[in-house]
Amino acid sequence: MRAAVLLFPGLNRESDVMRALEMASGVKPTLVWHAETDLPAGTDLVVVPGGFSYGDYLRCGAIAGRANIMDSVRRHAERGGLVLGICNGFQILCESGLLPGVLMRNKDLKFVCRMQHLRVERNDTAFANQYAKGQVIKVCVAHGEGNYVVDAETLDRLEGEGRVAFRYCDSQGVVGGEANCNGSVNDIAGVYSSRFNVLGMMPHPENLIERIMGGVDGRGLFDSLVKAPARAA
Amino acid sequence: MKARVTVTLKNGVLDPQGKAIEGALRSLAIPGVESVRQGKVFDLELSMTDKAQAETLLRDACEKLLANTVVENYRIEIV
Numbered sequence: 001m002r003a004a005v006l007l008f009p010g011l012n013r014e015s016d017v018m019r020a021l022e023m024a025s026g027v028k029p030t031l032v033w034h035a036e037t038d039l040p041a042g043t044d045l046v047v048v049p050g051g052f053s054y055g056d057y058l059r060c061g062a063i064a065g066r067a068n069i070m071d072s073v074r075r076h077a078e079r080g081g082l083v084l085g086i087c088n089g090f091q092i093l094c095e096s097g098l099l100p101g102v103l104m105r106n107k108d109l110k111f112v113c114r115m116q117h118l119r120v121e122r123n124d125t126a127f128a129n130q131y132a133k134g135q136v137i138k139v140c141v142a143h144g145e146g147n148y149v150v151d152a153e154t155l156d157r158l159e160g161e162g163r164v165a166f167r168y169c170d171s172q173g174v175v176g177g178e179a180n181c182n183g184s185v186n187d188i189a190g191v192y193s194s195r196f197n198v199l200g201m202m203p204h205p206e207n208l209i210e211r212i213m214g215g216v217d218g219r220g221l222f223d224s225l226v227k228a229p230a231r232a233a
Numbered sequence: 234m235k236a237r238v239t240v241t242l243k244n245g246v247l248d249p250q251g252k253a254i255e256g257a258l259r260s261l262a263i264p265g266v267e268s269v270r271q272g273k274v275f276d277l278e279l280s281m282t283d284k285a286q287a288e289t290l291l292r293d294a295c296e297k298l299l300a301n302t303v304v305e306n307y308r309i310e311i312v
Contacts, residue, residue: 059301066298095301102303109249149246149304183247 001226003029003045006073008064011051011088013206020206021047024222034067039076045225046073050087050142050204060103060145061088065095074098082126082225083198087143090190090200099191099200100158101150103143107183111144115214116181116203118166118189119173125192126228127199128165130220136173137217139203141181146202148184148191155185165190165199234279234287238299239308241272246304275299284311 003021005014014031021029029047030040039046053064064070070092077083077098085093093099106112117138120131131137150158158164166189170179176187182202190201205218242248248270255269279287291309300307 058298062298062301100303102301104247104304105249107247107249109253147247151303 001025001027001044001228002040002042003027003047003225004032004039004043005029005047005049006032006034006069006089007049008034008051008053008067008092010053010055011049013050013086013088013204016204017047017049017086017206020209020218020222021045021225023209024219025226032069034064034069037068037072039069039072043076043081045082045084046076048073048083048085048089048092049206050089053088053092056088056145059095061091061093061095064088064092065097070096077193077198080195080197082228083193084127084225085198085200086204086206087146087202090202091145093198093200098198099193100154101148101191103145103202104147104149105145106143106147106181111142112146112181113142114140114181116141116189117169117171117173117179118203119169119175120166121164122162125165125196125199125224127192127221127224129227130223134173136169136171137205137220138171138215139205139208139218141203143182143202146182146184148182148188148202150185158188158191159186161194163192163194163196164188165192166201166203234282234284235312236277236279236287236291237310237312238275238277238291238295239272239310240275240295240300240305241308242270243304243306272305287311 167187169175205221208218295307
């Protein structure tokens with residue numbers, strides 16, 4: 001699996017995700033600066049990591065979402081190539097139009113940084129095939145703007161098409177309530193594009209890949225990507 | 234030519250910052266504030282002199298960057 005990790009000024013999780021990708025695939029990902037116009041030839045997966053691109057100015061992900069490199073990410077996605085956005089990366093994918101909706105300020109206005117359980121909503125995708133459907137995984141969250149908002153019509157379509165990837169839950173798998181750390185509609189922690197080749201999620205699977213960090217539940221996502229058939233042209 | 238673009242949250246979109254400001258006004262005992270919705274103001278200096286052309290350009294700027302039309306409305310004023 002050849003992965004390209006995008007780098008915008010202000011991102012800070014690129015090393016974490018590169019480490020996770022290399023651990024799973026044995027191949028060192030390529031770091032791609034935002035001003036580039038093309039992805040490396042043969043890229044299977046594009047990852048937009050977390051952080052605070054452009055200091056979260058204007059809106060989280062708004063400026064990065066319109067960078068040069070995003071045009072080639074759009075073309076990559078149109079060809080069926082895989083795209084993963086984590087945290088600020090999810091915000092960037094929403095702002096760039098690759099995913100629907102927007103991440104608003106957390107409902108209680110607090111930056112939330114904690115361990116977080118998620119329920120895996122489906123496991124027939126390139127991103128979740130090493131998990132069981134309904135599996136509860138423990139990862140972590142660290143964000144101030146993770147409150148997923150979409151209009152009612154789009155929400156119906158997302159739910160109808162089964163495009164919710166993960167929902168916030170407690171350790172027993174009970175979705176919502178206190179487990180919803182930011183007020184996201186329908187407890188949504190991650191969403192897929194209509195062809196399931198683009199995933200955006202607020203939680204950080206890349207930080208739960210070694211026992212010393214408190215768990216390895218994040219590994220499944222990267223192992224899934226390695227197992228997924230290459231789809232990029 | 235100068236222009237002002239005002240971006241506000243659409244009705245029905247939760248505005249926790251507005252709520253916090255509303256609470257702060259209440260704690261200052263400023264009377265009569267029913268509710269607060271916060272937004273953004275952009276003041277722009279434009280090189281063109283044609284008003285219609287400026288409005289077209291600003292609409293484009295709003296749709297492409299200044300507003301996220303999923304949750305925000307925008308208003309353009311040439312001043």
